[in-house]
Amino acid sequence: MVTRDRGDAVLETKKSKLKPPPMFKVILLNDDFTPMDFVVAVLQTLFSMDLERATRVMLKVHKEGVGVCGVYPNDIAVAKVGQVVAFARQYQHPLKCVMEET
Numbered sequence: 001m002v003t004r005d006r007g008d009a010v011l012e013t014k015k016s017k018l019k020p021p022p023m024f025k026v027i028l029l030n031d032d033f034t035p036m037d038f039v040v041a042v043l044q045t046l047f048s049m050d051l052e053r054a055t056r057v058m059l060k061v062h063k064e065g066v067g068v069c070g071v072y073p074n075d076i077a078v079a080k081v082g083q084v085v086a087f088a089r090q091y092q093h094p095l096k097c098v099m100e101e102t
Contacts, residue, residue: 021073021074022073022074022102023071023072023073023101023102024071024072024073024074024077024099024101024102025068025071025077025099025100025101026047026068026070026071026077026080026081026084026097026098026099027066027067027068027097027099028042028043028061028066028067028069028084028095028096028097029061029065029066029095029097029098030061030064030065030066031094031095033093033094034088034093034094034095035093036058036062038088038091038093038095039054039061039095040054040055040058042084042088042095043057043058045087046080046083046084047069047070047080057069069084069097077099078099081098081099084097085097
């Protein structure tokens with residue numbers, strides 16, 4: 001699209017295509033030491049899950065080795081991983097949490 005403004009000046013407008021920001025999955029990893037009820041508490045406390053959903057995710061972690069807690073933009077995913085690790089360490093559990101790009 002070309003428009004004229006201020007005499008001879010020509011202004012061109014281009015439509016820019018903005019990509020949405022990359023999204024990251026926050027993932028809990030299974031271990032043999034963190035109690036299942038603690039994992040449920042983490043999911044409820046830090047990811048605002050109800051008991052039923054938190055239990056389903058915990059069982060997925062237990063049976064399959066990994067479970068997705070949520071999908072977030074990078075900065076929020078980094079913060080969530082840090083919160084999980086700090087919360088687990090506070091209660092002396094070795095729960096691991098990672099993120100990966102979707």
